[in-house]
Amino acid sequence: MGAALAVAPVVLITLLIGLRGVAAMRTTSDFLVASRRISPLLNSAAVSGEYLSAASFLGVAGLMVKDGIGALWYPVGFTAGYIAMLVLVAAPMRRSGALTVPDFAEARLASPALRRLAAVVVLVIGTLYLVPQFRTAGLVLSAVSNTPYWVGVVIAGAAVSVTLALGGMRAATYVQAFQFVLKLLLFIVPAIWLVFAVGANVRHDALNPVEFTHFSRETPVTFEVDVTLDLREQTTISAPDGTSSVHPPGELTMPAGRTVVFAAGAPVPEVRGGALPGGPDWHRPLLDLGHNGAPLLGTWAVLIATMLGTMGLPHVLMRFHTSPDGRAARRTAAITVALLSVFYLFPGIYGVLGRVLVPELYLSGATDTVVVALPAQVDTSWAGGLFTALLTAGAFAAFLATSLGLLLVVSGAIAHDLMPAGLRRLRITVVLAAAGMVLLALPSTRLDAGVLVTWGFTVAASTFCPLLVLGIWWSRLTAAGAISGVLAGLLGSSGSILLALSEPRLDGWPAILIAQPAPWSVPLAFSVMVLVSLRGRPPPWARTAMLRLHLDERREPGRRSLGRTA
Template sequence: MNQAAGITAVAVVSVLTLAIGAWGLRFSRTTSDFFVASRTVRPTLNASAIGGEYLSAGSFLGIAGLVLVFGGQMLWYPVGWTAGYLVLLLLVAAPLRRSGAYTLPDFAGARLASRRVRQLTSMLVVAIAWLYLIPQFQAAGITLELATGLDPRLGGLVVAAVVLVNVLAGGMRSITFVQAFQFWLKLTALLVPAFFLLLVWWGDGATSPADTVGGAAWANPIVSGGQSYYATYSLIAATFLGTMGLPHVVVRFYTNPDGRAARRTTLVVLALLGMFYVLPPVYGALGRLYAPDLADSGASDTVVLDLPSRMVGGVGGDLLSALLVAGAFAAFLSTSSGLTVALSGVLAQDVFARWATGVQSFRLAAIVGVVVAFALGQLAADVGVATAVGLAFAVAASTFAPLIVLGIWWAGLTDAGAIAGLLVGGLTTGAAVLVTFLGAPAGWTGTLLTQPAAWSVPLATLTMVGVSLLTPQRRPAGATRFLVRLHTPERVQLDRG
């Protein structure tokens, strides 16, 4: 693609992001503004912001790359990432908002009256946030290299710098406006080029993308036989349950005015994600016809950005490519911003509070969090974008999903049970992440480690329940009262004084 157009697209998105963040800064005055936007974000704005931060590099680039290489089986990724919000709507959204917490560690510590649970939860939030930030910086590097020919490390550096400026300036209040804008930019950036690319495909009279291409069938699985079925069900478990445990998603529900608004927000999010996730598989399917070489060269994550130059060409192709580059950079910026806010909130309260307070600790935490994530991204440069995002979902599903669900719906959960379950889920999936980054072995062992959710989620949940049943004396004295608060609508609570 034309390098001048690519550089212009990156510059325009970065400037607009900073400008909207600066405009939102005038609304950020208090510590509550920085952490949860003073709990005043309305459902439509909040849903757009959630869509902005949730639709990450894995959604914008990774899904299309997976469909290009492996075909229709990879459609479980967008299905699962959308359906996760249905689970969140039914089980978590309103009660979590009524907890009155700022962060997941706040919720866990208050629910179980345990400082140790809070500390362990904080460590897991930081680990998941860093794991999720890695692919954002990686994808930014891929995009910048393809668009401008510059060193890929510079792309991650640009994203890190822009995110830090916005987060340091206005926190959650400022980022909310930025992410809402970036969702609609991402949707437009995929929708408009897809329309023209489909017209080209239709005019070419090309064969169906379901036909074999590059030696890979449309239904070509990552692994064969029983491993294929296991990998699919494990992916479903990770994506369906992992959403509720992602720190940057959960913190968004604390910004709603009340539990009813949290539910309405989730419904709007489902609609927005449904619109968006129709589009990336289209690019993957077209890539199987027009860019099959990318599947064999290990550059499958670039298929979204590469198609316009191959299918349209000329000035039209350059303009469509520039629009996609703008959307991709918006994806990296919005998700990285949400993760940085969630990460900073936890680090500020549980690590840096001894050196600074309020907004100062939040800003110090943001700097440290982004710098460490950028450095880790350079060490894991060979891991696929969607693979890294999928692992983050698996870790979240195996740790926070059982903690949140049991914490909201079961009075018998104890601090000992929570700690045991979090350790089992965290250590098993952490080992799986490490093995995947270093290079997983072939066969069943590799499949079990690269897709751990099918066994790690039940193991962590059973551990949490079993140890809680063995330690009933450690049940918090106010557990029943806390659960009543979670499940009582705010209007009823006000009526009762």
């Protein structure tokens, strides 16, 4: 219960900062981009705060327990994407004068149809990114207390929607900057404590992986999702009331919500489509997605999605519109790379310790909770409870900070890009959009946060990345080419994701290219965009519009914005 109560101060501070933003919000520009007055240091802390989501705070360590050391390629891609954004996108996006990505699309190519299509893409990316935030909030709260899963989902949705409806982007900026500092401390300090508290033997086991083949102690396992187990030998499984049953080798299906107890020394069953933690596949430095036997392709698929997808994330791009000018936007991106690099030094600690101390999470399907599960395994006294509470508070800070930015761009896409803008309409849309995301998150417990977020990156890489790169750097891009390319990328990536959700019976590289389509959907979008544009002719003002994205504002005092303003 103490861990659950640690969430209350984080939620309360979030709401109080939202109240402080009410007086400063009078226009649509105030609501969406905080009147473009955010300094680089504050902005970079806010960007880092909203970027370090559930997939970073919990998901990377959870994926390490499930998939192995290769999961560390996720933070490599997350951080490297900002370098590409720094070089190619940050300053020109700010110089466009747009409020949103769809705003930029229409301003650059004078196409209302492209603006509407871009708004739909924002909704798809926002949904894929927001649902895992709310889903993991419910999962973590239920893991550290007796609260039902839906309680954490509703608390996260309510806190985010109220904060945004009251204070808009200005409130979101201060909340995200505060929560970045908070979760950085609440992630690093427990990690250092764990390293010293576990003892020399555990540290040795963490650095020298051994396959998890037998339970070292009597171990209860609560299955969070439906799981098919492969029993390699005859296994005795007990119920919590003490009754036991003997199961022969073969398949055994465990329904979600069931709790069983494995005796000390019992053989560990394999999870269908998985590999036992600590085995040869586990400590290979490549990412074998779904254990389909093509680790190099799986690693490239994740890197392409995360690196190029970062350039197309609408909630991150909107942050650069809050900078005073293009140079400030570029400084914001540079500082963000440094801040993210500090944070991503530590998820590996939780991952390797989780493989040693709580490997049974691999069976239950709840590997996303490994970070908050570790302190109680190391110390059952007040210290373990304290660090569990701190990590729970940090996890909720991660959910809320990321959800604020995502909900803002989703609401902006609906009430600014698809419908006439208005402050009252934006506030109402925030609440309605949050309610919709909560409803989608309730049945999503079986999906990994890291997988869902990577899908969001994949859609961004397949749509907005080619649109922005070509729109900023290629004067021959036409509206027809941009629409065709974005449509091709959207249909290709989202169609592949829907097919993956149906769990088709595929193996090898076809399974990887369906589960993570970025290696083919990104080149498809670029190719279609270029080929269709070459068949047409850009308008005569296209080169001038593009040049305005690259000229330093201070050399052109008083020049008019490329995009429309509110």
